[in-house]
Amino acid sequence: MTPLSRSDIASRLVAAGYIPDTDLTTAIQLMRMLDRPLLLEGEAGVGKTSVATALAEVHGAKLIRLQCYEGLDQAAALYEWNYQRQLLAIEAGRGRDADALADDVFSEKYLLERPLLKAIRMPSPPVLLIDEIDRADEEFEAFLLELLSDYQVTIPELGTIRATSIPLVVLTSNGTRELSDALRRRCLYHYVDYPDVDREARIILARVNSAGASLALAIARMVEAIRKEDLRKVPGVAETLDWAVALTGLGVETLGDNPEIVHETLMCLLKTREDRSRITAEVTTRLLGRVA
Amino acid sequence: MTCCGTPLTPDESDHVNRLLAERLAAFLATLRDNAFAIGLKEAQDAALLMANGFSSAPAQLRSALKHLLTSKREEWQRFDGLFDAFWLGKRVKRRSLVSSSAGPEANPAMKSLADRAASTSQAGGADQVPAVSETEAEGGATGRMEGASAIETLDRTDFRKLSDPDDIARAHAIAARLARVMRTRLTRRDEMRAKGRRLDLRGTIHANISHGGAPIDLVWRRRKTKPLRLVVLLDASASMQAYTGVFLRFIHGMLDEFREAEAFLFDTRLAHVSSAMRERDPARALDRLGLMARGAGGGTRIAESLGAFNRWHASRVIHSRTCVMIVSDGYETGDAAALGQEMAALARRCRRIVWLNPMLGWDGYEPRAAGIRAALPYVQLHAPAHTLASLADLEPYLARL
Numbered sequence: 001m002t003p004l005s006r007s008d009i010a011s012r013l014v015a016a017g018y019i020p021d022t023d024l025t026t027a028i029q030l031m032r033m034l035d036r037p038l039l040l041e042g043e044a045g046v047g048k049t050s051v052a053t054a055l056a057e058v059h060g061a062k063l064i065r066l067q068c069y070e071g072l073d074q075a076a077a078l079y080e081w082n083y084q085r086q087l088l089a090i091e092a093g094r095g096r097d098a099d100a101l102a103d104d105v106f107s108e109k110y111l112l113e114r115p116l117l118k119a120i121r122m123p124s125p126p127v128l129l130i131d132e133i134d135r136a137d138e139e140f141e142a143f144l145l146e147l148l149s150d151y152q153v154t155i156p157e158l159g160t161i162r163a164t165s166i167p168l169v170v171l172t173s174n175g176t177r178e179l180s181d182a183l184r185r186r187c188l189y190h191y192v193d194y195p196d197v198d199r200e201a202r203i204i205l206a207r208v209n210s211a212g213a214s215l216a217l218a219i220a221r222m223v224e225a226i227r228k229e230d231l232r233k234v235p236g237v238a239e240t241l242d243w244a245v246a247l248t249g250l251g252v253e254t255l256g257d258n259p260e261i262v263h264e265t266l267m268c269l270l271k272t273r274e275d276r277s278r279i280t281a282e283v284t285t286r287l288l289g290r291v292a
Numbered sequence: 293m294t295c296c297g298t299p300l301t302p303d304e305s306d307h308v309n310r311l312l313a314e315r316l317a318a319f320l321a322t323l324r325d326n327a328f329a330i331g332l333k334e335a336q337d338a339a340l341l342m343a344n345g346f347s348s349a350p351a352q353l354r355s356a357l358k359h360l361l362t363s364k365r366e367e368w369q370r371f372d373g374l375f376d377a378f379w380l381g382k383r384v385k386r387r388s389l390v391s392s393s394a395g396p397e398a399n400p401a402m403k404s405l406a407d408r409a410a411s412t413s414q415a416g417g418a419d420q421v422p423a424v425s426e427t428e429a430e431g432g433a434t435g436r437m438e439g440a441s442a443i444e445t446l447d448r449t450d451f452r453k454l455s456d457p458d459d460i461a462r463a464h465a466i467a468a469r470l471a472r473v474m475r476t477r478l479t480r481r482d483e484m485r486a487k488g489r490r491l492d493l494r495g496t497i498h499a500n501i502s503h504g505g506a507p508i509d510l511v512w513r514r515r516k517t518k519p520l521r522l523v524v525l526l527d528a529s530a531s532m533q534a535y536t537g538v539f540l541r542f543i544h545g546m547l548d549e550f551r552e553a554e555a556f557l558f559d560t561r562l563a564h565v566s567s568a569m570r571e572r573d574p575a576r577a578l579d580r581l582g583l584m585a586r587g588a589g590g591g592t593r594i595a596e597s598l599g600a601f602n603r604w605h606a607s608r609v610i611h612s613r614t615c616v617m618i619v620s621d622g623y624e625t626g627d628a629a630a631l632g633q634e635m636a637a638l639a640r641r642c643r644r645i646v647w648l649n650p651m652l653g654w655d656g657y658e659p660r661a662a663g664i665r666a667a668l669p670y671v672q673l674h675a676p677a678h679t680l681a682s683l684a685d686l687e688p689y690l691a692r693l
Contacts, residue, residue, distance in 0.1 A: 026355040034337050083497050087505050184363035191368040
């Protein structure tokens, strides 16, 4: 994988439908240069995962995703043996030489690759997305740290497997748990914030074909105003896009002319009962008045 | 490298590189002074970036170093200011390490609480010494009885009435030790409960392949439980002045090395103080709290502080096995109805709310203030906490989580 220039990265990101801020372009450039994973932190819904998808597009690489959860262990993340098939092989091989049978049973044939092993054994470097690392336990984080520094794993029955390709690693975190300093220091850090009005409007334009420039800008302004209200769940970029699709689908061209439709479609943005009741028709009208 | 269009001679180029390296080293030192954790590897990588052309464009250099040298949101947000101040000579607003809803600026003029608390905790290492033997040692020839009774009196004395600096120091030490004992006991109980055992079929089959599949070695699975988490919100307003010192030591004892705990201080605003409180040495912890503003005679906006907590911190620090401990006299200078609403929101999230109220130990006190009355319906335990004995009494309640 040859290093790309900043302008190359930026234009390829845009072609992949991701509108980057200038900082992110630098981050992607540095990942290859310094061979460090990229840690993305930010509120839910700001588009951390889509950075990884876009990165895979930029490098023309395959995306391998590991979703973390509480209790995630090495077996689910790295590799597992196919016990059922091993058992069948043992049953079928009764009477054979025990050593030969053991060698056969613990061979590649019965090895189930999980995302991490798969990522380091790909012929060309993939993008490895380790999603919501803060949900995994601390032990797993420590194990991951080891893997990310050596890029090799030891499977007792098979021996040490060295990486054939060093993946581009993206970690995301919502901050439900404090990550260890060791992991943080190993990574490049990028804080993903909600996009500003201008960038969000460009995201809408890039993703929702039917939206015009002025509508996209109005939607972005309205969403920004709603994010400033006192809400339990602040809408993310995905919600903005849903809303834009809904509005264009209903034939809305200017928000100011259709306050009822705007209010009724706010369900795309507001995902709890409390938030829904907090943004009354009057509030919608007031916000519309301010952004229009 | 070129300058003003004319190429530099190798000597000049060397000189420029050396200057840049020195500047970079000074910048890294500045960051370290600002509590950024920067190791040797980061320094090497930063030098590599400088050598790779990033030094010629300030905006790109800033962005690149920002990704490399920050590792937390709080650092991410402060970096630009520090960079501009160092490389571009712009003035930078000093910020503290603590975050709060009202803005992170701490008021260095108002640190009386921390000073006072720190000065009374100079005993140093007293935490490890059991309180009774400490008194015995001091009692010397006068014997065991006097030491024991002195402790007993101290146990039952309202923190307000402690005037002798030695007594105050001892009370602090005992509070810290008490907290530590409670903490280990709570943790142990938690583990005992985790003994629900189930057979792990997959693991058993795997372990018995060498026996031809006959289940000889059994593999067991143990239910993983979330450890109990404690979130403490301590009222540091003027009306609580006599109590905050002891409580800070108590909370420090609870938090020390105990990952599953968080602490917040509030008076007219809220501040997250867990990292400061996790400092091993209690005197240093309180010193770091010097950053925490202490409102001189200021009121208490409990509702507002709770609101800030609910909005900015609750989703991160509260899980289903969380006990929220509020330490306050409940004198709300803000809106009592709003306090009720925030308490309701908080009660929905956590397992249990414990309200420790020093006033409750006073003769003839009844929770009549509007603030505390609005809050009480959501509180599972409203307990006095004005003496060491009352702190000790809390343990069984907390353990029942």
